[in-house]
Amino acid sequence: MLRYSLIGIAILIPSSIACACPFCDGDAGGNPVYDVIFGPDFWWNVVAMALPFGIFFALTILLHFGAPAVLRRWLSWNRV
Numbered sequence: 001m002l003r004y005s006l007i008g009i010a011i012l013i014p015s016s017i018a019c020a021c022p023f024c025d026g027d028a029g030g031n032p033v034y035d036v037i038f039g040p041d042f043w044w045n046v047v048a049m050a051l052p053f054g055i056f057f058a059l060t061i062l063l064h065f066g067a068p069a070v071l072r073r074w075l076s077w078n079r080v
Helices: 002-020 032-037 042-065 069-077
Strands: none
Touching: none
């Protein structure tokens, strides 16, 4: 019984959110949300969204495998 109620909630919530969006059904001529997402800054938005994932992935790899030998040598030379 709980499974079917959760499935019903999962089906109803996205549709009610989409119906409540004032921009999707607006009378502004066209879809202003689409125009903002795919506007002239589209590629900058893609890069700005994807860049933190690359940085966090690189930090995770660095912490997991350790620093490369070149970086370890550089850090040992610059000790105070």
